[in-house]
Amino acid sequence: MSTSIFSKAAFTSNYERMTGNCTRIVAAEMVRIKSPLITSSSYVLDNACGPGIVTEQVKLLHPETKTLATDLSPSMIEEVQKRIENDNWGNVKTDTLDVRDLSKLADNTFTHVLTNMGIYVPNDPSASLQAIKEMYRILQVGGAAVTSMWADRVWLSAFYKTAMMIRPHEEPSNMLTVDPEVLRGSWLLKQIEDGGFGNNAEVRPFATSVSATSLDELVENMMLAAPMLFKGYSEEELSQVKPVLREELTKLRTYETLEGGAVRIGMKAWIGVGWKKGDEKEVPL
Numbered sequence: 161m162s163t164s165i166f167s168k169a170a171f172t173s174n175y176e177r178m179t180g181n182c183t184r185i186v187a188a189e190m191v192r193i194k195s196p197l198i199t200s201s202s203y204v205l206d207n208a209c210g211p212g213i214v215t216e217q218v219k220l221l222h223p224e225t226k227t228l229a230t231d232l233s234p235s236m237i238e239e240v241q242k243r244i245e246n247d248n249w250g251n252v253k254t255d256t257l258d259v260r261d262l263s264k265l266a267d268n269t270f271t272h273v274l275t276n277m278g279i280y281v282p283n284d285p286s287a288s289l290q291a292i293k294e295m296y297r298i299l300q301v302g303g304a305a306v307t308s309m310w311a312d313r314v315w316l317s318a319f320y321k322t323a324m325m326i327r328p329h330e331e332p333s334n335m336l337t338v339d340p341e342v343l344r345g346s347w348l349l350k351q352i353e354d355g356g357f358g359n360n361a362e363v364r365p366f367a368t369s370v371s372a373t374s375l376d377e378l379v380e381n382m383m384l385a386a387p388m389l390f391k392g393y394s395e396e397e398l399s400q401v402k403p404v405l406r407e408e409l410t411k412l413r414t415y416e417t418l419e420g421g422a423v424r425i426g427m428k429a430w431i432g433v434g435w436k437k438g439d440e441k442e443v444p445l
């Protein structure tokens with residue numbers, strides 16, 4: 161069995177092209193949790209699963225592991241269904257569920273709840289804490305919740321600068337803005353602690369990257385985000401985006417050209433773990 165994190169289905173969807181492996185690299189690390197290990201007898205929830213990136217990594221480690229993949233977006237669940245069929249994933253079920261309300265899932269069910277870049281819900285400041293509380297509730301005692309969040313989104317500043325070049329007198333408004341506080345490791349740790357895990361929590365940094373086989377491909381992949389980020393721009397303005405973006409991407413502090421012309425943009429993520437041990441309510445002295 162291949163242990164490569166880059167499955168043959170990589171980049172089949174727009175989501176995968178846009179993310180350029182950056183969430184897959186984090187997912188591959190998350191599933192390698194040391195305690196408790198994911199084994200063939202684990203029961204894993206891939207929470208806010210997108211097209212099933214975490215599930216894919218679980219299946220690469222242990223094809224038999226029972227896995228539930230859930231997301232609020234039915235189109236993402238359709239992507240997972242396609243992977244189940246095309247890649248013969250056994251023991252994987254799906255459901256359309258909101259990370260904030262997993263009430264369809266019983267208490268003390270899963271050995272692992274993995275939430276890769278799915279804890280932050282825009283315009284809902286209480287979502288992340290609610291999501292962690294739900295993860296805690298559905299975990300078995302002895303289980304662990306592994307949750308990731310961005311520390312930075314380096315590529316986004318290329319879009320920001322592109323927007324400023326095209327509309328120099330207007331602050332870009334659609335830039336997926338988040339409160340900088342949310343990008344701090346201390347923010348993620350607090351959510352995990354306050355969501356029920358108390359002292360049984362830790363957060364560490366982890367390096368990842370967006371990659372493509374060439375700069376041309378990277379630009380094309382990134383351009384998939386343009387309709388979202390340049391809403392309201394005229395056709396004339398939109399036609400300027402690609403060349404400016406191309407230039408700005410190459411100026412990013414973590415932009416690199418690799419052997420063979422492949423390119424990547426380094427990024428930093430946080431990976432947090434909360435362990436449900438049963439002693440979380442003890443008041444530390």
Ligand SMILES: C[S@@+](CC[C@H](N)C(=O)[O-])C[C@H]1O[C@@H](n2cnc3c(N)ncnc32)[C@H](O)[C@@H]1O
Nearest residue numbers: 183208209210213231232233258259276277278
């Ligand atoms: C950045 S993607 C991460 C996807 C995947 N976990 C990965 O590793 O690439 C965030 C996902 O969260 C989903 N999502 C957004 N809000 C959600 C919510 N309230 N409940 C469940 N899923 C949600 C989106 O549909 C999207 O698939």
